[in-house]
Amino acid sequence: MAKPEGPTIGVKLFVDKEKKKVLFAESDKEFVDVIFSFLTMPLGTIVRLLDKQSQMGCLDQLYNSVEDLNLEYFQTSACKAMLLKPLNAASGHCCRLKINVDGSVPRVVYVCKDTSCSALSDNAFSSFPGTVCKCGKVMESIGQCPKYDGGTETAAASCSEDGVFVKGCLKFIVTDDLQVAPASTSLMMSVFEKFGVLDPAVLEQQVLQFSSEKITCLLKRLLTSKQPLTDHYFEAPVPQDDASLEALVQNLNPKQENEGQEMPGNLKIRVLQTKDDSALLYAEVGVDFVDSLFSLLSIPLGSAIKLYGQCSAKGCLGNVYRSIDGSVQEFVREECQSLLLDPKLPPFFGCCASKILQVDELAPRELTIKACFVCFKSLGFSGCSLCHGYYNSNYVFVKCGNMVKSIKLCEANPKQKGGCEKGEVYVSRKANFLVTDDLRVLPLSLASTVKIVSDSKIQTSNLVVKEITLTKSKVMELQRAVLLLSRNILSSVLLHPKKNKKLHHYHRMY
Ligand SMILES: [Zn+2]
Ligand SMILES: [Zn+2]
Incomplete structure (x- = not known):
C-alpha cells in the first residue's frame, strides 16, 4: 500500500527566469502561519530538525556536546532530555498548523508509580522522562494525556476564518528575503522597481507545493541565505558553513543596560591562552558557565532575535520578526503577537540564559484527573x-x-532532585568542564587538556593561565557570538574585544 502523503501548502512564486530570481511569493495564511511558527521554536529544536546542520553559529556543536555528555553530568536525566528535545511553549498553537514540522507536543505524562509513595499528597506529574519524584524514585510514563491530542482544537480552528497566528482570509506577499506583508499592488510595484522589472509579463508564475519535508528544507534556507525562495526554487546548493569571520558583524556589542554588572555568584573562568593574546586554547569553567551555554538550546528563536536582532550570520529570519512588528502587524491576531515577538519558555525551562535574555517562563501546568x-x-x-x-x-x-x-495533578520540576537544589541549572554541580575556543564542552580531564595543548603546536613556554571574571555584558557578548560564529568564539570575545570588527586578522593557531 502506498504511504499516505501528508498535507501540503501551495505557494505561488513569481519567477524571473532570465535573471534566475524569485521576486516574491503570493500565499494564503497557512504558509505565513508556518513561517511565523519558526519564531516560537526553541533553538535546540531547530538544530534537531536540521540534523545538527543548522549553521546557527556554533549551536550544532553545543548540541553535540550535550548529546555526548554522560547522564552523570546532569542534575537529572530529565535535564539532558530538556536540552535535546526542548518543549515549545506555543505548542498548543503550533499543533493547529497545517504543517507542524516539530511534532513534539507535551502529551506523555510521567508519574511516580509507587502507590504508597511518601510524596503521594504532592500529586506530582512531569512531561519529561527521567524526572525524580520527591520520594527519590524516577517517574515513569503513564501514557498519553487525551487532552493534548488537539483534536477538538483543530475542529474549532477550522470553523473560523482566522489562521493560527494571522487573521482573516487575505493573501500575503512574501519577498525573497522573507519580508511579509498583506498583498497589495503598491508593494508589488515597488518590488518590480527594485529589481528592474519593466514588463511583468516576463515573470513566470509557478505554484509550489510545500510538504513537511520541504518546509524543513526551507527553514534551513531561511537560516543560511538572504534569498531563500530563489535558492529553494532553483535548488542552489546550501552553502557550506564557511565560518567567514567577517560575517561577524559590526555590532557584537548588544544593548548594554547592565554594563559592568557582575553575574550572580561571579562567573569566574580560567583560560589557557598565549602570552601575546593571539590564541586561546580552552577555558576551565564551572557549572554556571556551561549552563549559560547549554540553556541557549531551550531559548525560542524569537527571543534570540528580539535581543540580538538576528539568530544566524547569514539568514533572513530577522526580517520575519520585523514584519510581524511592522508591515503585517495589524493582520496578526492580537493574542498571538507576544507569542511571536516575545515568546515565553515552558514551565521550569527558566535558566541562566533566559535570565540574561529576559525570557519569562510559563507557570507550571495542572491536569485534572477524574x-x-x-x-x-x-x-x-x-x-x-x-x-x-x-x-x-x-x-x-x-x-x-x-x-x-477528582484530583489536580501539579507539574513537578524535572531539574530538581530530592529537593535540596533550587532546580534551576541543568548541569551537575559536582563537575568542572573544559570549553574549547570552538565551544566544544567536555568534562575537565588532564588527558583532554594535554591533547589540546599538543594539538595546538604552541610551545608551553608561550602559554599562560589567566582568570577572568565575566560581567553580564560579557556573557551577552558571548551569547551573541554563539549565535553568529562557528569558530573562535571565546578568543573573539575574551581576547579581542576591541578588534571584533576585524576578526579576520586573527588566524587559527590549531
Ligand atoms: Zn514517589
Ligand atoms: Zn481510586
Missing part, C-alpha cells in the same frame, strides 16, 4: 472510571476506598 491518585497510578488515563466502581446498588466502593474522586 480518579484518585492511587487508581490513576495503577490504571492510567483509560482506567479512571474504575476508581468510581460500585457494588450492587448500595453505592459501596469496592474498586477503590478513596473518597476523593
Whole structure:
C-alpha cells in the first residue's frame, strides 16, 4: 500500500527566469502561519530538525556536546532530555498548523508509580522522562494525556476564518528575503522597481507545493541565505558553513543596560591562552558557565532575535520578526503577537540564559484527573472510571476506598532532585568542564587538556593561565557570538574585544 502523503501548502512564486530570481511569493495564511511558527521554536529544536546542520553559529556543536555528555553530568536525566528535545511553549498553537514540522507536543505524562509513595499528597506529574519524584524514585510514563491530542482544537480552528497566528482570509506577499506583508499592488510595484522589472509579463508564475519535508528544507534556507525562495526554487546548493569571520558583524556589542554588572555568584573562568593574546586554547569553567551555554538550546528563536536582532550570520529570519512588528502587524491576531515577538519558555525551562535574555517562563501546568491518585497510578488515563466502581446498588466502593474522586495533578520540576537544589541549572554541580575556543564542552580531564595543548603546536613556554571574571555584558557578548560564529568564539570575545570588527586578522593557531 502506498504511504499516505501528508498535507501540503501551495505557494505561488513569481519567477524571473532570465535573471534566475524569485521576486516574491503570493500565499494564503497557512504558509505565513508556518513561517511565523519558526519564531516560537526553541533553538535546540531547530538544530534537531536540521540534523545538527543548522549553521546557527556554533549551536550544532553545543548540541553535540550535550548529546555526548554522560547522564552523570546532569542534575537529572530529565535535564539532558530538556536540552535535546526542548518543549515549545506555543505548542498548543503550533499543533493547529497545517504543517507542524516539530511534532513534539507535551502529551506523555510521567508519574511516580509507587502507590504508597511518601510524596503521594504532592500529586506530582512531569512531561519529561527521567524526572525524580520527591520520594527519590524516577517517574515513569503513564501514557498519553487525551487532552493534548488537539483534536477538538483543530475542529474549532477550522470553523473560523482566522489562521493560527494571522487573521482573516487575505493573501500575503512574501519577498525573497522573507519580508511579509498583506498583498497589495503598491508593494508589488515597488518590488518590480527594485529589481528592474519593466514588463511583468516576463515573470513566470509557478505554484509550489510545500510538504513537511520541504518546509524543513526551507527553514534551513531561511537560516543560511538572504534569498531563500530563489535558492529553494532553483535548488542552489546550501552553502557550506564557511565560518567567514567577517560575517561577524559590526555590532557584537548588544544593548548594554547592565554594563559592568557582575553575574550572580561571579562567573569566574580560567583560560589557557598565549602570552601575546593571539590564541586561546580552552577555558576551565564551572557549572554556571556551561549552563549559560547549554540553556541557549531551550531559548525560542524569537527571543534570540528580539535581543540580538538576528539568530544566524547569514539568514533572513530577522526580517520575519520585523514584519510581524511592522508591515503585517495589524493582520496578526492580537493574542498571538507576544507569542511571536516575545515568546515565553515552558514551565521550569527558566535558566541562566533566559535570565540574561529576559525570557519569562510559563507557570507550571495542572491536569485534572477524574480518579484518585492511587487508581490513576495503577490504571492510567483509560482506567479512571474504575476508581468510581460500585457494588450492587448500595453505592459501596469496592474498586477503590478513596473518597476523593477528582484530583489536580501539579507539574513537578524535572531539574530538581530530592529537593535540596533550587532546580534551576541543568548541569551537575559536582563537575568542572573544559570549553574549547570552538565551544566544544567536555568534562575537565588532564588527558583532554594535554591533547589540546599538543594539538595546538604552541610551545608551553608561550602559554599562560589567566582568570577572568565575566560581567553580564560579557556573557551577552558571548551569547551573541554563539549565535553568529562557528569558530573562535571565546578568543573573539575574551581576547579581542576591541578588534571584533576585524576578526579576520586573527588566524587559527590549531
Ligand atoms: Zn514517589
Ligand atoms: Zn481510586
